[in-house]
Structure formats: structure tokens, C-alpha cells
Amino acid sequence: MSPPLEHDYIGLSELPFSAAAAAAGAAEDGALNLKETELRLGLPGSESPDRKEKVGLTLGLLPKVFGSGAKRGFSDAIDGAGKWELASGGCGSEVEGGKGGALFSPRGEDGGGQLSGHGNAGKDVAPKADGQERKAAGQVGNSAGNDRGVAPAAKAQVVGWPPIRSYRKNTMATNPSKDKEDADEKQGPGCLYIKVSMDGAPYLRKVDLKAYNNYKELSSALEKMFSCFTIGQCGSHGIPGRDGLSESRLTDLLNGSEYVLTYEDKDGDWMLVGDVPWEMFTNSCKRMRIMKGSDAIGLAPRAMEKCKNRIRISF
């Protein structure tokens, strides 16, 4: 896939729909192979429909990375992330970036049809996401009823929509109604915002763990969110100045300093991210911290090795 880099630097909105679909198709094969190697329940070869949908949703993020072999650790995820970003023209660095690939998937029937004929791909992007997401949501099940028979949004796929602030979404998530006690246990709250801090960065960010399906997506999204802090010195305002940002400089810095992603679990212990299966992680993670590798050594040196090995297998 040869992305039109020079023209597409600013946004994905100009990427023609057909090209996007082709890109999606090309990536899908590679992505499927990966999914097969991932540890999960179920008989090998039995791809459930919603599983396929999920793959579709993450198309934009996977291609180049796995073509060049599995990587390990936070800095390596960034290497990979750099490459995939060029390939897919993924969307911005917002929290829900994990679902960015959804924007290239074929749009759903409901609602999207009214917009055909408008040549503006930028505007089409959002309803495509809705369509795709609606299909996925319909199969995965949803926490909010919809009496119109249209599969509603289980969680927001379109960045920043609906316009509800993240702290409120968390509040909603922690207040399940009594009616839903017999609902599918695995469903859980619709979103789960967790604070992420980075050593040396002036800002805390929040990520929605429910927006990602695996560690790779999470680390990619975090890289995008925090990459601005790893470049150069911060000005007196704590905001980094404009540097001639380049991919190689970013990876140099990160490889040199070896940032490691850690999290605090329910018991208050700080663990390395990646030690436990994804679902267990999302259920027990209370907050995350990106710390320098040198600080993390005290955590669990052998676990770090174990962690790297495990990531190589499961990704």
C-alpha cells in the first residue's frame, strides 16, 4: 500500500473512499493472521462474527508493524506505531484513537445513505464510523436500549461524540442500573477512563481502556498522546517548543531512555503493563504511569523479561 504521504499529511479526510477500502482489505489479511496467534478462548479457526468486526475496526493500526516482526516494550511499540501511522493515515491523537481504523471501514446502511452524493470524504468519515460501529455494537451487545431497532452505540467510536466529558462518562459507567444486573457480565461499563501520568510531563491524560482491545493499541495511543513530551526541552511553560520533529529522533530518545508503562492495580501495587491477560488488566488497572526504565527496574526485573517475551507471543 503506498499512501499518498505528501498530500495526506494534514488529515485523512481527502483519502478517497475506494482507496481506503482497498487499504483496509489489504491490511485485513495480515491482521487476521495475528489475531489467530493471540491467546483467546474458543476453538482455533472459529472466528466469531463480532471478532471479525473487531478486526475490521482496528485495520488502520496493524499493517506495517507486524509485517516487520513483532516488537516488544513501550519504545518498540512506538517504532511500530510510527510506521503504521504513515501507512494508514490514521486519525488524530485523541483518546479514542484506538478505533481510528473504523473510519476506513465500509459504512453501515442506517443513516449513512443519506449522505452519499456529497463528495466530501471528510464529512463521510464520521457516519462511516457510525455505521461500522453500529454493526459491531449490535453484535457485541449493548448497554443502552434502543427502541427503534437500530443497533445503538455501545461506546462512542467517533472522537468527541457524543459531547460528554470523560469524567462524566466514568460516572455513568460506575452507576450501572439495577435492571442490568443480569446483563452479560463481560459487557461491563461502556467506558473506563484511567489517568495516565508520565514522568516529566506537565499533564495528566485520561484514556478509556474500553476503547482498546489489546496492549498494542493501548501503547500506540499512549505514544501519540505523550510523544510531544519526549521531544527536546520543555519551555518555561512546561510546553515543548516546536522542534523539527522526526520519527527517528523520537525513537532515539525513547530507545535511549527506555520508557516503561506501569500501572497501579486494585491492591495498590505497581505492576508492569503486559504481565497479565488484557481483560484482567482492564479490570484491575486503576491508573497508569509511564516511567523511565531505570526507575522501573526496581519493580520486577525478571517480570520485565517475562513481559517482553509474552508480548512477542501475543502480538
Added chain:
Amino acid sequence: MVGGFRWAAMFPDEVWEHVFSFLPADADRNAAALVCRAWYRIEQRSRWRVFVGNCYAVEPAAAVRRFPEVRAAAIKGKPHFADFNLVPSDWGGGAEAWVEAMAEGWPHLEELRLKRMVVSDDCLELIARCFKNFKVLSLVSCEGFSTAGLAAIAANCRNLRELNLHENEVEDNCLHWMSHFPESFTSLVTLNIACLEGEVNVYVLERLIGRCPNLKTLRLNHSVPIQRLVGLLHRAPQLVDLGTGKFAAQHHPELFSTLESAIAGCKNLKSLSGFWEAGPTYLPAIYSVMDLIEDDGLIAVAASCKLLQELRVFPSDPYGAAQPISLTEHGLVAISAGCPMLHSVLYFCRQMTNSALLTVAKNCPNFTCFRLCIMEPHTPDYITRQPLDAGFSAIVESCKHLRRLSLSGLLTDLVFKSIGASANCLEMLSVAFAGDGDAGLHYILSGCKNLRKLEIRDCPFGDQPLLDNAAKLETMRSLWMSSCSVTLGACRQLARKMPLLNVEVINERKRGLPLELQPDNCPVEKLYIYRTVAGPRSDTPSCVWILR
């Protein structure tokens, strides 16, 4: 004509200052300042309150020089869509430059209100140290500081009246920050810590409240359990505004009755909020004060309805809607029918009809703020399958004092024609997933004569309406457009044509050719345009380009 203005000297300056104090709006004071040099000087010296709607519209030092006697300042930073993660986290809005300039030039500053800014602990420490008579600190939707910074405020601001922390992202690294209020500190009137995520030392809080007899507003965070609420209320029966902490616990009849009487004991209670995890067990404890409650947002919170966020400012007496707020149009119609004093609504739902909106428009011609969010983009009238143009048009035509409007659902250019023509008081418009083409934006920019803020996402609006209405942009505070059809070429033209605008192009992917080498037809993903007398700002991150 030369001697015409000598009459200004007939009265001492103090008299003119007193006269100016009756001018209701800053715009009026600005006009007075233009009359003659004497009035300019007098007005300048007597202006003690400034509002800076966009922190980048003016250099902090210039603002401080222009009005050297300011006692109260309010400053806003990031665009509103930052609330929904559309603005890069490093975009800007840092408070340092302002706080440093104010510390230098306004040592007598008493009140500081910041919204959507990045406030560091250093800022808070500077505030705590430099403003000897500091009284009010209000931080809304800010980030970048921790409870250590709050400790500095607590320790040093001896005359603090108001500490309002509303919806901020606060790092919890200093558990005992509240212990830093000295024992001699008794001046607190407002304490809002609802957004703090960490544990609060309720014992310290009780002592603090116990020695502040003027405390009127207390908003707790979720960590304060219902059991401790009783003790707090006993110490502050004069409360007017209460935000509870967690409002759920095992049913305990004794606890229930003590809580009920503690709440009833607050005879001046007018506003309730909080109710984290509220359930039916303890909610009845507040029924005794319901008559007095003016903030009906309480009911929405109490109903713990998932997607309906808040109904703001319901200054009606009896709550008219019999049914709990639902996700359909019926709840909105019921409210509009039952609450004739309703003037501000923020309503989330999944379905809407034109007919419902027409009814609402007829019932509530006094709306000043109408924000409707239909959760699915492009949702039509679910009965007629028509766009919701007619419904929203009815709103703007009926509500002559409408100042703020948020649109949603399936909408064509027609709704913009109505808005442009009828919404004469409209100051802020939020548009998402709406319109057919350029005409929609043109209607807005060529009409809406009081428009100040326009924020647009995912609409098929392109270059032409921007270029045709460039002058309009200078009459507005700001314009945000993301995922529309604007090209780089148009932005360059606009920037060349309008030197008093900062045209910020935001690209977060940081790849590809630098901006200077990109062709004119390159699409712009995010665009933020605002008027300024400060020129391009110097703290842009790598993802933001300011076109000249």
C-alpha cells in the same frame, strides 16, 4: 470645538469614576473611554474587573498596562471542543504568562477565575505568594496542577473567601492539603472540591467548616461517605448550596433519620448537587427541602439516568414534569410545559421530532440557552423521517433572546438560513454533522449579528463562505472548524487578508512535508481562528501552525 471638552474638568475625577461605575457593560466603559483623554484616563484607573475571553487575544503585559487597578480577572484558554478531546493536549492555554504578568502589575488582585487553562503548581504558588489580599480562586475545566498547589493556596491566602474547583483534572499527591489552612483561617464562603478524586480528610474538613461561619457553598467529592455528611451539616446549618459526596450506603434507619433531620436543619438550602451513586435508600432524606430547591438538576442526578447529563438552571418552583427524565422527546416537552421559567436546557436524547421542538418553542419563548444533543449523528425526525430543520427553526424564531444554541440530528442548509435570519441575540453556536454545503455556513456568517463563538465539526462547509465573510471573523471571538472541507489555500488567503486574526491550522499526525511546502488544495483537518491584537503566539506546539 476645542474648548468643548473642558466640561470634563468641571468635576473631580472621583465623580466621573462614580458615574462610570453605573455603566453595566465593559462595552459601555470602552465607549466612555473614547470620549476624551480625561475620561480615558479616569475610566482606565477605575476599571477593576476584566474579562479576557481568549487568553491569546491580548498580551498579558498589555492588559495589565491598559488597566492597572484591576482587582478581579477572568480568563479563558482552550476552545470549548477541548472538552471532548478534539483539541491536542499540548495545544496551549498555559496560565503562566498571565499569572506572571498579573503578579508583576496587579499586586492587589483579589479574584482570579480561569477556565480551560493549563495551571501548574508553580502558578498556584505564585498566586499564593504574590497577591496579599487574594480572595477568590475559581478554576473551571483546568488541568496541570495537583493538591500540592492547593496546599500552597490554603497555607498562604489568609483572606480566601472562595475556592471553586469545578471539573478540573487534579493530580492527587498531597493528601493533607486541607490541613494547610491555618487555625486562624475563618473566611471561607465557598468550597467546591467535587472534582477531586482522592480521599478527603473529613476530620480536617469538619474543623475547617466549623470555624467558617460564613460558609454558604460546600460541594464535596465522592470520597465523603454519607455517614460523615451529618457531622458536616451540623457544623454548617447556614449552607445555601450543598454538593454531597457519596449518597449510598446500607440502609440504616438511625442514619437515615439523623441525615434527614440534618438536612432539614439547613433552613437556607437552595441548591443541591452531587449524589454520587445515589440510590432510593437515602434519597428520601432530602424530600423535606425539595420545596426550596431551585436547582432541578437534582432530580436528573437523583434519577441516575445514564445519558442525560444535566438540566441547568431551572429556576422554577414546583418541578412540573411528572415522569423522570427519559431519553425521548417526551421528557423535554414535559419540562417545557411544566416549567415556564425554564431558560436554559442541555438535553441528551436518542430521538426527536419536529413537532416536539415546535411545542417546546411555543412553551418556552424565554430560552437563552438551548442545547440539544441527539446521540446519533444525522438522526431525522423519527416519525416523519424528515430533517429537524423545522423544529430548530421554530426554536430560533420563537426564542428571541436565545444566546446559545447547539444543534444535532439530521439538518440541511435550511436550518442555517433560519438561524442566520432570526437568531439576533445568538452569541454561541455549536454545529455537528449538519448542513449540505457552503451555503449553510454562509447563512450563519452573514447573519447572526451578535455571534461571538462558532464551533463546527464534521460539516460539509468549505472555503468560500470563510473567504466571503472574512470581515465577520474579526467581529467574533473565535471560530473552530474540524473535519470540514476547508483547504490550506483558503486559510493562507484568510491569514494574508486579515492581519488581526490568528489562523491556526492543527495537524496532529506530524508527518509528511512541512506546512510551507504543502499545496493550496491540501485539506485542513482542524482550524482555529481567533481575533487578536497580540499577533501570533509563541507557545505553539509542533502540531499547530499559525499562518501569516
